[in-house]
Amino acid sequence: MTARVLIVDDVPANLKLLDAKLTAEYFDVFMASSGPEALDAAKEKQPDIILLDVMMPGMDGFEVCRRLKSMPETEHIPVVMVTALDQPSDRVQGLEAGADDFLTKPLNDMALFARVKSLVRLKMVTDELRMREATGQRIGALNAGGDNFLLKEPGRILVIDDRPTSVKRVTETLSLEHSVIVAETPEELFELASQGDFDLLIVSLTLQEHDGLRICSQLRSLETTRQTPILAIVEEGDTGRLVRALDMGVNDYLVRPVERNELVARCRSQLRRKRYQDYLRDKFQQGLEMAVTDGLTGLYNRRYMEGHLSTLVDDSNKTGKPVALLIFDIDYFKPVNDTYGHAAGDAVLRQFASRISQNVRGIDLTCRLGGEEFVVVMPDTDLAYAMMVAERLRQCIASKPFVLNEETGQAIDVTVSIGIAMTEGARDTASRLLERADQGLYRAKRDGRNRVVAEAA
Known part of the structure; x- marks a missing residue:
């Protein structure tokens, strides 16, 4: 990274x-x-x-x-x-x-690099949410923000630690401002976390009977806790364990013995960040779901894509971070509608959208451009990675038949042609980037379809 x-x-x-x-x-x-x-x-x-x-x-x-x-x-x-x-x-x-x-x-170099990488990963998530909010404001689907994300309500905090004195210190300190629940075992922790809407998870990495790092790893892999901040408690000097925790997505840490004021300050910081991200997600979802999504596939539509792409390209011109654009066109799609009917064509489009969106990163934006054309916008992505993803998506589409009718099981093979373009310096624009990707797509179709072609400026 x-x-x-x-x-x-x-x-x-x-x-x-x-x-x-x-x-x-x-x-x-x-x-x-x-x-x-x-x-x-x-x-x-x-x-x-x-x-x-x-x-x-x-x-x-x-x-x-x-x-x-x-x-x-x-x-x-x-x-x-x-x-x-x-x-x-x-x-x-x-x-x-x-x-x-x-x-x-x-x-300590190891701790420094791990902390920098961890905080940069967290910033990427916030940056993407802020970028999408800016896009919403640009196209008029969202108004400017407010202060709903500030710490106006108590947080819900879930704790696991097998040291009674430590548990007492944490609960007594945080209970003055927040609701604190203590889990006795990892099983209880996972059960409570899956049922409750917690704002923060505090995990001791020095549990006697269990592996604290494995607990953090499982929390990060579960859908219900993937976005919930984790505050780890570590021993003084245990740099190796701390580095591994930060690398797997732990947000922050405290060193034993836990100092009360530092505990309060770090918890406030994590709660504030989570509520700000929740605020951006909720606002974006509420304001844009109907206005900028495609009714058939559930992907973002062309209107949103153009605004978001402009925002990303403008940002790329300032920071130098590349943006990749992939444009897809389903090969020989018109005969599908003519032969099997529009209901079958719609089924292909929905499955196509699902396969693409399930095989790209969370920070990438998948859109239906119109008809059988789709786009994936990939921020902070170089050409080699974009080509690898495009080829993987091409193979994903071609590897498994598309079901036209669930009752009869009727299915057909589908292939896709893909054009790729990259931002080309400080004077580039979203329209030029889209035009270059379209030229790559034209070459892919001209050269036989079912292939990936990158187009340079």
Whole structure:
């Protein structure tokens, strides 16, 4: 995973050291040496994450973080405070300023890279939701947002920990603001999580009789808990276990012994993020479901695709992150309608849409362009990956017959031609990208159909 990282430190040697470490891991790094410079760079460069030193002259890191989180352009960028301060009160101050994490110098490289990658993955989800909200506003299906995602109601928190003193500390501390339920076993945890709408899961990674990492892995694999934040509790110095937890999708962590104020601050941060994402999902779903979806397939329609693609291409022009566009055309579809009837043709279109949408990433956008043409928009995707996905989808369509009539079992083979285009620099537009993909599709059909062709500018 690559990401754009802004590192902020007033000591040149520290900047060079972090730059070298991150560049060696293929991160795109840029630097700032003061608070005001960091604020300007964050607004202009729009990094995926900010590593921010605390002890700086003039404007310290805490103040920089507060200002970053107060500006609409930068409030959703994860901030990791990097400092020699190691007291719980310092961590709490950083978290209350809006920081997502607080790493103490000297940095453990493994923990640093794991934390950066984890926060970037979380940001990608929020970015996609915000992008879709912006698209909705652009086409007039949504109004500008409100503050419904703020912490106005108590959260529902589910805890599993086999240390009585730790359980008591967590429940007594959090029960002052939230509803806290304790699970005695993993089985009880999964049962409660599947039934209740929890805002946060707190999991000890040092359970005596069970594997805490496996519990986190299972929570991430279940549909009901896939999007629920997980706060892990780890032992001091257990870097290996922490890195594995972050890599599998754990959102945040606490180190034993758990400090009450830090527990409260980290829980508030996770609840706020979850409610903001829930707010975006709900608002998007309510405002756009009828206006921008195709009634037959349930996919997004051309109207939404054009607005969303414009938003993505504009963003690509600013950040340099590539956007891939795949355009599909079902081969020889007209004879299906002529021979078997429009009901059979509709059945093919629905199954075709299902196969595509089930075999792309959650951040990709699948749309019905019209008739038998479909589109997949893939943000932050290079040509090699787009070609691999397109070929996989082509094989998925051709590998299994399409059922025309469930009662009779009548089925036919279907193939698809696919054109691919990539964004081509800062002056590219959505219409040009779509035109190039269409040219690739034309070549695929001209050259015999049932194939994938990429079209360059």
